[in-house]
Amino acid sequence: MAQGWTQRAQDIESFKVMDLLKRASELGAAGQDVVHLGAGEPDFGAAPQVIERAKQLLDTQPLTYTAAGGIQPLREAIALFHRQRYGQAISADQVLVTAGASAGLMLAFALIAEQGTNFLMADPAYPCNRQFLRLVEAGAKLIAVDHRHNYQLTAEMVEKHWDQDTSGVLIASPANPTGAVLDAAELERIAAVVNARGGTLVVDEIYHGLTYGVETPSAVQIDSDAIVINSFSKYFGMTGWRLGWLVSSKEAVAEMEKMAQNLFISPPTLSQYAALAAFDKDALALFEERRLELQARRDLLLSGLLELGFKVPRVPEGAFYIYADASELTADSFAWCWALLEQAKVVATPGADFGANHAERYVRFAYTTSKDRIREALSRIRQFIEDQSE
């Protein structure tokens, strides 16, 4: 065999936004005031209770490896939180603590996606999902979705695209980049189709808790064999702590824990102990305040974008993204985002990072910065559009 890199490595794509972010970082270092609507992480950080717990732990004991599936108190705390949030009792051995949702997605696909099979998922979507599948020599079968179906798959689409090599369906709700929440009744219909076909449903629920005016059931309430991915990154504001979890049947969790022993040893220890404090009553009250703040930011950003000529046919009900149709303003959202950065010093993510489905029309704006900064960004975008049309 010739020296060289695998086809797998060549196929896995970098985030196109990385060069843009690098340039934004250079501009910032050169003293320019850059407004960031690019980042997929809230600006709040962890709750004070979590930080205090982490500091206490640093004073008391060496941070050794833990069980691969997480420390037992955290598995139990997550099971309890699940019951409080959804009203469904689950046991701690249905919970696997993971090194971020990334590790959860990898374990789920390692368990379910046999080599050569495909997983159905929406386009646009979080781009890493198809790369986790590529890693294990399986693949993603992307289904174009648009505003007519709220940027989510339908049971009808799943039926239509299912083939003999399909091993399951990935749903994300609320979704990145669209903020779209899948209707509960449609999720039930999708689960029924997947089960009838003998496949597995994987649902990314990392933006649960960040919804504005709608309720989101967990997929494991509908399908006990589903694998549900969750995270401390978004609702709990702990991105850099690299901690998440998944929920599924006991048997699936045990099988994924066995793989996690080998592939990860264990999730970060300090993050695990500190995360216990994220379920404190005061911390949960803080997260609710933050949710209301995010909702206000969404309203501000959405109305501003609509005024500027972007099209957003349906109000995004979750996460912290607006996936705006910029086709009235540009035929090339990638070039538009670069020009916006260079001329207006505003960072937004071009659609190209999320798939191939008319990506050139779309720009993702994240409302992960303050209302004042969002106002500043809107003002700069207005000026930028005016300058362009001159």
Add this chain to the structure above:
Amino acid sequence: MAQGWTQRAQDIESFKVMDLLKRASELGAAGQDVVHLGAGEPDFGAAPQVIERAKQLLDTQPLTYTAAGGIQPLREAIALFHRQRYGQAISADQVLVTAGASAGLMLAFALIAEQGTNFLMADPAYPCNRQFLRLVEAGAKLIAVDHRHNYQLTAEMVEKHWDQDTSGVLIASPANPTGAVLDAAELERIAAVVNARGGTLVVDEIYHGLTYGVETPSAVQIDSDAIVINSFSKYFGMTGWRLGWLVSSKEAVAEMEKMAQNLFISPPTLSQYAALAAFDKDALALFEERRLELQARRDLLLSGLLELGFKVPRVPEGAFYIYADASELTADSFAWCWALLEQAKVVATPGADFGANHAERYVRFAYTTSKDRIREALSRIRQFIEDQSE
């Protein structure tokens, strides 16, 4: 396709020692005094400087995602440390910071091991290596090694076992479970064979710094295309912090960083910033003291085991393990370890966890506990052996 788990998931094995550790934990919880010679992690913990740095950081800023390859100051600090340790200048873009050596191994195999190919490695070895390969639909070709070659591969073995589907060779030096250090001249010969065949050399150097009376060059000094895996877990005592790094060519590092963006997002942020303090002069002096303590423990445990009838034909020169031939004492080291736990309350790891090469003869003892506890363990093992022979 029928609902079910992949062949991959079924093939990936759990650690056999986990049940033993679970039982040890139960005994401990029931008030029994258990001596642990099982754990692959030092009892020292992180340096005080690292802990202090972590606490400072918790007070100052939210822990956000970082660049996938790690924060720039840490990449630079590792490059400098590499130069200080080995006398070889490397640049920061030859360094990739990873979520533990586990992530480094996964990225290396994802880059190099095409599906259907095999990697040559020694048996016994760290068991996860073959599972990382299984994850990406490649495989391990295990080569039985014994004390005659210091439990390491030779260039001759590599030549003999290389076939048309071989993509590279994995070396671990110092090795787990044997503590064996590969001779530098033999490493050069192996690298020459691998390069002549067009393959890639991956070298696990996570126990570098923990050697007793021998020098260990880094494989990238010998072969600039090698991928070298390292870690903050062992020498730096930061197991639960989940932080490691790899060194290779700029081009390979860039390719692995691209995959890391997708598969991990970024290594734990707090661990990255705190690890900068691990290179402080005082911290490095502490690690040297610890190394001398480990050497004293090795000498104590080794002489004790030899007295008890274990055979260790060659003094292990690195890591913190003794892989002892127990064939004079038992024909079944797995059952022997269980009996040792139940009757003598001492934890040691049976050979079965490290491969199939006469594993039933071997027991791995880790000197990751104090000299007093090692003396206590030796005394208990003596009594246990006497009781058994009655």
